[in-house]
Amino acid sequence: MALIEGPVPAMAFPCEVCDLQRKDVNFDLIKVEGKVGGKLEDTCLIQGIVVDKDFSHPQMPKSVKDAKMAILTCPFEPPKPKTKHKLDIRSGEDYKKLYEHEQKYFRDQIKLIQDSGANLVICQWGFDDEANHLLFQNKLPAVRWVGGVELELIAIATGGRIVPRFEELTADKLGKAGLVREVTFGTMKEQMLIIEECGSSKAVTVLVRGGNQMVVDEAKRCLHDANCCVRNLIRDPRVVPGGGASEMAASLAVLSAADKEQTMDQYSMKAFASALDVVPMALAENSGLQGIAEMAKVKAVQENTGNAWHGVDCMQTGTTDMWEQNVYEACASKSSQLRLATQVVKMILKIDDVITSGDVIDE
Structure with missing residues (x-):
């Protein structure tokens, strides 16, 4: 071959x-x-990376240069108790205290982001209008509802770390990119984010x-x-000819080895060589050619010239040299095909009951 x-x-x-x-x-x-x-x-x-999302606030900037991204898996909201609870608000003063308490959570979260040096927030979860408004006021562009797979890809490409809690956010865990921009295309005005010039890898x-x-x-x-x-x-950069040329070359090589074999194995080798001829015949028939005649002609050319790159001229260009036609495939792929096909046949022969005329079956 x-x-x-x-x-x-x-x-x-x-x-x-x-x-x-x-x-x-x-x-x-x-x-x-x-x-x-x-x-x-x-x-x-x-x-770069394309994310099918847009900035959470319509008035946020549409592009961020030298982006330092905080990649978060924690939501922008106060912590919720995991057990059933009941909260009674009996006066306007109580409501005001609750409002201030929630605002303090939001302000602390945003301060932790700003202290880390981030200028862009990418969050796996959503956040309500209150958090969105505070992010806009503090000039922190944000993207919400980013999927887990996309979040991991952004972290790999930008060299950032996925942060599960705001308290763990530091400058060395930020992802870096040269430009993050929002683009609009199509008749439906669809918006997508493009992260370019990723810091860790391209x-x-x-x-x-x-x-x-x-x-x-x-x-x-x-x-x-x-x-x-x-x-x-x-x-594996090695290639073999296409157009059934490699199968015909392998068939010729197996037949040559079978002729030198003096045992019963030569019949199985000839059967193997005959099975290899099915591929070029099928290619010739699918191209509107005479299968057996075309295969025999090309195989004769291989034998006479010693050039195994002659195959079935499926495109009917006038030459059977697959190298001139740029028809070839990976050697690893072809080897895998032949190996797997041979293993299937061996498996069938092992499980099939074969009884010859000379066998004696004891009752």
Whole structure:
């Protein structure tokens, strides 16, 4: 089987999410976000994180430069008792005391945020109008109802720490980003937050657009499959020819080994080689060609030239050289396919009852 080892295409992944030293890709830094509306051609790559949220107050600034984010999992509200309680307010003075007590909680929480040096608050939970108004008055832009998965991605990308209590918030736990901005797009004036120039790492987001949710979901699945293919090439850059060429080359090699075998194993080896020929025949038939004739012709070319890159010309370009057609696949993927198929056959043979004519069955 022909193997080619070459450099991984530089445009396959941004170098920020690809570690060429370890030969791996950090998928945690690749977010695929889908949004219904627009055309599929409007899909774009954003150098940052996209969050399907907006600022909690309409008068908060639409962009924050040199953002220092407090990433919180605690709500902006006074603590609630976990047992049943009853509170009697009998006069206006009692109500005023209760109001001041709640205001003190809010002011203390905001002061802890300001003391840490944060200029942007990202909270997993919501907060009421009172807290929202106080945040706006203190010039602290805030985002609420951010999901747990998105919160973790923001923490990884910005180098911040998720803080469960206001008292634990310190300057070294803040996430850093060069720019956080709110964008509006589409006919429905949908708003999203884009976090760019992340401090810890360069996370990227693919914003998928489509006419309906089914198109968006299918595009997201296709992008994930494509990312996995490129990731496999980074792990192992070797490739084998497509178009059934690698199966035909393997079939020829197995037949050659079977001819040298003088035991009964040669029949199973020939059966294995015959099974490999099914793939190029199926490719030829699906392309409107004569399956057996096309496979025999290409296999003869491989034998005569010794070049295992000749495969089925599915696109009917006039050449059977898969390298010229740029048709190839990862060696790791092809090896896995052959290995798993062989294991399935071995498993079936082990569990199936095979009785030959020479066996004697004792009652």
